[in-house]
Amino acid sequence: MRTYELITPEGTKDVLFDECLARRDVENRYRKIFGGMGYSEVITPGIEFYDVFNDGSRKYSQEALYKLTDAKGRLITLRPDCTIPIARLAATRLRDVPMPLRLFYVQTVYENNKLLKGRSDEIVQSGIELIGSEYKRADFEVMSIAVKALKEYEGTDFRLEIGDVGYFKELVSMLGVSEGVAEDIRYLIEAKNYPALNDLLDSIGDTPVTEALKKLPALFGGVEVFDKAAKLASNDKTREILDNLKAFYTSLQKLDLGDRLSVDLGIVNRTDYYTGIVFKGYLSGVGEAVLQGGRYNRLLSEFGMNAPATGFAVNVNLVAALVRKLGLSPVQTAPEAVVYGEHGYCIEAISYTMELAEKGIAAENAVFDSFEETVAAAEKRGIKEIYVVSDNVKKLEYKDGEYRE
Amino acid sequence: MNRPLRIALTKGRLEKDTVAVFERIGYDCSSVHEKGRKLILPIGGANIEVVLAKANDVITYVEHGVCDAGVVGKDTIMEMQGKYFELVDLGFGKCRFALATKKGADFFGGYDIKTIASKYPNVARNYFESIGMDVEIVKIEGSVELAPLLELADGIVDIVETGTTLKENGLEVVREIAPISARFIVNTVSLKLRQQEIEDLVKLIKANI
Structure with a gap:
């Protein structure tokens, strides 16, 4: 039988040294941003009941979920998303806490990806949820924090894109087609598949609404998008949505975003609990969006508590990989010093290493049993100083090819 | 100046047809004509470089964003799927997916599960799912026409252009599945970050197909 004891499962990997440092650096910086704005960190279980991700607006495709069973034979899944468990948590244990709630998290999600596509199945997400406010102030807060997170690393260039899932839903409802056709249209708009979308809409008819839907995938860009959309088919609701979105666009410009802020009216995600404004x-x-968020006003009610909410999540893996590539994250360096204890002074050497560490000197206790081996190893790693501990401490420095006092 | 827009072309006919479009636009494609062993080729007169790749890899490169855009057949898109924008039907590279069986065979008759041979198992599976028919699918890498002749399969799902190969092997098309042509696909982030450049290029391409 073939055994798999030397490799990790497809889509996962061991994260070492610089890569690990980059990952933690991103996590810690976001922690600081979120914590600084009054958000409290929570941890939800890595495994949840399958039902949590398979009802209402929380339908995940079976293939995308890692599944197992618990001791009672109930279906369990590795968490594929952080917002849904937090909605569950807020609607149960936090239901009597005064609103609004400000929560943040840094934890892994799992997605069962197609094999050999070079995609990670295990992703660290960091994000915030602001629960209990239906007002724009809450969206402004969440989006401003999203911008802060996106521009955290100087030397990277970002873009924030806003949209509203209601716009498409309204247009399609004016069309009066079956749910299946509506889903086909949604899919083609999401893929910006103009050729197939045009064919499908032509078969439905030539009306102002089909005309508008044909243009929808192209309705992205700067402020001019609102003018283009204003010329298309509309009803009271779409006008309200566009006015609202434009108000957001105008207000967010106070963050000096310039063309870093854009609009996409063709954002039409499917498995999705979002109910209004969304952003990426x-x-x-x-090569893909690193941040996704938006308003989800009905998700908590699916867990029995009526509360509006808004939030976002950042894909920490992607950000960490980028900042590492750009040399913006910390890197592993050899310690400055090695501490060697003469025979009989092992404990003293360890204590002295700790003393150095407290002083902020990166030192390492030598575990070789002879001074010669310690020297050879230190030289190989380019370590500049050796402390030799006996009744006293001798400090040797590397000069001209040897360690001298 | 921005780094060049990197476009992956499917090697072979789609590459030639795309280069012809680029030349009609007025771009200098001599680097592609005289490529030798080079794999990344700059296009003269535009801030574009071209990568030549196998069809499946075009999609992989575009999906990962290491290429901003690509030219690939609808057949590969239907088989591979994935996440990218499919912006333009380029109109060339036309053919179709079809179901073919041995001439005169009663493929849809009887209650036995039928076996289908195909280079495109996902396309075959999706098609039979859409018509509510349960079939067994066998993946074949080379000449699929052989499978029904050797009686491994009852039918094949394959690309058909003129139908000559089918005819010569005593097979015939019994169902059309989908039309195929070359598509211009774009990475989801590239379209957003380099909107103007890509929109301008798409306009030029559409005007010169």
Whole structure:
């Protein structure tokens, strides 16, 4: 039988040294941003009941979920998303806490990706949820924090894109087609598949609404998008949505975003609990969105508590990979010094290493049993200083090919 | 200036047809004509470089964003799927997916599960799912026409252009599945970050197909 004891499962990997440092650096910086704005960190279980991700607006495709069973034979899944468990948590244990709630998290999600596509199945997400306010102030806060997170690393270039899932839903409802056709249209708009979308809409008819839907995938860009959309088919609701979105666009410009802020009216995600304004964040050099968020006003009610909410999540893996590539994250360096204890002074050497560490000197206790081996190893790693501990401490420095006092 | 827009072309006919479009636009494609062993080729007169790749890899490169855009057949898109924008039907590289069986065979009759041979198992599976028919699918890498002749399969799902190969092997098309042509696909982030450049290029391409 073939055994798999030397490799990790497809889509996962061991994270070492510089890569690990980059990952933690991103996590810690976001922690500081979120914590600084009054958000409290929570940890939800890595495994949840399958039902949590398979009802209402929380339908995940079976293939995308890692599944197992618990001791009672109930279906369990590795968490594919952080917002849904937090909605569950808020609607149960936090239901009597005064609103609004400000929560943040840094934890892994799992997605069962197609094999050999070079995609990670295990992703660290860091994000915030602001629960209990239906007002724009809450969206402004969340989006401003998203912008702060996106521009955290100087030397990267970002883009924030806003949209509203209601716009498409309204247009399609004016069309009066079956749910299946509506889903086909949604899919083609999401893929910006103009050729197939045009064919499908032509078969439905030539009305102002089909005309508008044909243009929808192209309705992205700067403020001019609102003028283009204003000329298309509309009803009271779409006008309200566009006015609202334009108000957001105008207000967010106070953050000096310039053309880093854009609009996409063709954002039409499917498995999705979003109910209104949605946004995505991009970093130049990363082939997919690194940040996704929006308003979800009905998700908590699916867990029995009526509360509006808004939030976002950042894909920490993608950000960490980018900042590491750009040399913006910390790197592993050899310690400055090695401490060697003469025979009989092992404990003293360890204590002295700790003393150095407290003083902020990166030192390492030598575990070789002879001074010669310690020297050879230190020289190989380019370590500049050796402390030799006996009744006293001798400090040797590397000069001209040897360690001298 | 920005780094060049990197476009992956499917090697072979789609590459030639795309280069012809670029030349009609007025771009200098001599680097592609005289490529030798080079794999990344700059296009003269535009801030574009071209990468030549196998069809499946075009999609992989575009999906990962290491290429901003690509030219690939609808057949590969239907088989591979994935996440990218499919912006333009380029109109060339036309053919179709079809179901073919041995001439005169009663493919849809009887209650036995039928076996389908195909280079495109996902396309075959999706098609039979859409018509509510349960079939067994066998993936074949080379000449699929052989499978029904050797009686491994009852039918094949394959690309058909003129139908000559089918005819010569005693096979015939019994169902059309989908039309195929070359598509211009774009990475989801590139379209947003380099909107103007890509929109301008798409306009030029559409005007010169």
